[in-house]
Amino acid sequence: MLEELRIRDLGVITEATLPLGPGLSVVTGETGAGKTMVVTAVGLLLGARSDAGAVRSGAKSATAEAVLKLDAGHPAVARAIDAGAEAEEFDGGAELILARRLGADGRSRAFLGGRAAPVGVLAEIGESLVVVHGQSDQIRLKSATAQREALDKFAGESVAGPLTAYQELYSRWKSSQAELDSLRSAARDRLREAESLEAALAEIDEVDPQAGEDELLKAEAVKLANVEELRIAASTAHQALIAEDFAESGDATTLVDSAKRTLEHVAEHDAELGSAAARLAEVCFLLNDIATELASYQAGLDSEGPERLAEIEDRRAALAKLVRKYAPTIDEVLEWAETARVRYDELQDDSSRIEALDAEVVRAEAELKKQSAAIGKIRAKAAKELSTRVSAELKALAMADATLVINLEPAGQLGPHGADEISFLLRPHSGAPARPLGKGASGGELSRVMLAIEVVLAAVDPVPTFVFDEVDAGVGGRAAVEIGRRLAMLARHVQVLVVTHLPQVAAFADQHITVTKTSVRGADGGTATGFTSSDVRLLDGQERVRELARMLAGQEDSESAQAHAQELLDDAKLLPQRA
Secondary structure (H helix, E strand, O other), rough: OOEEEEEEEOEEEEEEEEEEOOOOEEEEEEEOOOOOOOOOOOHOOOOOOOHHHHHHOOOOOEEEEEEEEOOOOOHHHHHHHHHHOOOOEEOOOEEEEEEEEHHHHHEEEEEEEEEEOOOHHHHHHHOOOOEEEEOOOOOOOOOOOHHHHHHHHHHHHHHHHHHHHHHHHHHHHHHHHHHHHHHHHOHHHHHHHHHHHHHHHHHHHHHHHOOOOOHHHHHHHHHHOOOHHHHHHHHHHHHOOOOOOOOOOOOHHHHHHHHHHHHHHHHOOOOOHHHHHHHHHHHHHHHHHHHHHHHHHHHHHHHOOOHHHHHHHHHHHHHHHHHHHHHHHHHHHHHHHHHHHHHHHHHOOOOHHHHHHHHHHHHHHHHHHHHHHHHHHHHHHHHHHHHHHHHHHHHOOOOOOOOEEEEEEEEEEEEOEEEEEEEEEEEOOOOOEEEOOOOOOOOHHHHHHHHHHHHHHOOOOOOOEEEEEOOOOOOHHHHHEEEHHHHHHOOOOOOEEEOOOOOOHHHOOOOOEEEEEEEEEEOOOOOOEEEEEEEEEEEEOHHHHHHHHHHHHHOOOOOOHHHHHHHHHHHHHHHHHOO
């Protein structure tokens, strides 16, 4: 709730602090004293458009500041902290400060929790905390969305459960419908994609590449391209190991064997030479193995002629074509093909998926229509009751023939909240057409309509603070008493701040604030060079009696006026109990 409101250099108010509390607070004062600046200040704190003309004459800027006390878990506190604000915690609650500075040059700055913030953030936070009903303000329930939400909250659990089930099914229905539409609209593209994948996979399957095959063929091609050089090298090495022409120089195998035999003859005389002879025997075996391998290698070269090289080059060309079209290497081509087969299978399954989705969408739509019809019946019943209650309130608010009409019309299509178009209309008197709220009614009448609605909704849809400006315009007598009583009823559930000129309304206040105007003449004795300022005070006891007497008869010192004022206060203590 609003705990305190501070105003400086706004309109005729030089500086004022309004200590507010729970229940009903009223602001009274002479015409032109600056009562409406209280509502203007609250509007600025809620993100209203700034007007440099509201800055007090001669001042550089005007400031409005509010101290809010909220539950620590209130969404507004979390949003403020997200915006960088500081919220002071106390006894399970939190204190949040909103401020707005308006320059005489028209520039405006907003502050939240001691930090600069966009004006839009103030509006976002204030929307869930304070509702202002002024002569020219936008009303809270003007939009169709807000009216539907208000009706559903009034209906309570009777509509909440069915609506939750409906919304869950609606979400699944929309998801299935979106997938179905996507499949159908993209059918041609998907067909082209399937044909392209089919051709690509057929080409890859025809070549039938193997993992690592490109590198193996490359190595073999290099070998065959140098076959003559390799044959000479192998032959030369083989001759060096085992000579076939019995040359006098001897081959490596013969020389090593000769050395081994020589050492073996004397090995019994020296163990070291015996060890050397044994190692030379191992070398003989190794040289013979190498010689055998070289002979086999040379024979293989003779069998792999130009025909094999031509085969390899043809195969490499086929693999290179796949690499150019699908991936940098044959291994990656195989990976691409594996992924493409999965995608191809998905595309082939489109027809069965479309059939399944189509059936699912039809079933869900039929069930949604059934559920939306049931929700519509619940809403119609709640609308009738809400209309009756609000219309009864209007009769007590000097609008005896006025009726709140709540229309429910088929929307023509299913929506996320059902298939109902909900509109709140006002019929000012019998025989007159019902018109949308905000049209065809004066500011005072509209304020009373909104008061009646808020009184009925307060128990199920409470906003922490309500501000009413001139809700009692154009009424008096018994109707004024009823307005005061209903404001007091509303204040049982929420905090209410009212700017009023009626003593019958002010008598119901829990806190009575008065705005008094002081005019100071200039040095020339005129008003052109002087100034006007207002003072704001919280009244108690006898001060309230004197203010009510002034409002009743313009004679705050009159004993009879004061007696009448005291009678109003005494009656106000009892009247709310009769509601």
